[in-house]
Amino acid sequence: MSNRPAISEEAIVLRGPLVTSFSDEEFFQFCQDNRDLRLERTSDHEIIFMSPAGFLSSSYSAEVVFQLSLWNKQTRLGRVGESSAAYVLPDKATLSPDASWFSQAAWARVPAELRNRFLPICPEFVVEVKSPSDRIPTLQAKMQQWLHNGTQLGFLLDCETETAWVYRPDQPAEELHGYDRHLSGEAVLPGFALDLRALREE
Structure with missing residues (x-):
């Protein structure tokens, strides 16, 4: 598989030596x-x-980050990031998921001088939430890129159609329909379950 991520047709992309040499x-x-x-x-x-x-x-x-933060506050197993948190991945891309979590062990590997920068790690768990300008194939390619770089569990959410995809390493994505359910954090986030009912527009 290519390391090159998909880019949405709606995105503006800066190319050329001036920016690629940053x-x-x-x-x-x-x-x-x-x-x-x-x-x-x-x-x-x-x-x-x-x-x-x-x-x-x-x-x-914000609701996903809230639920994840509440679980993490109770367990103290790691750190939670929202959409402004960015990660410098092993493939050299710098990406920002809508919600993310990584373990205390991963945090311990980040040098103190980099902890208020873009972190040079791949979060173990990520969530991407489709926005109006996003295209599902682009987000699906991004989820595969997260897995390629080391993510152990990922959720892709299209709240408008109440569709969720669960991503795990070396497995096809699991597609689920209907938000009258919880998504388990499995072994990556023990005891965590994302309540999708809170993401429904009543």
């Missing part, structure tokens, strides 16, 4: 200088400008 520190500073933009970087160091999420998809993402 170091990790220079890209971090570029993001700090453009805080009102949602930015990611491909494994080829092309910079992707993504559309802001609509309100509903943003609120769904």
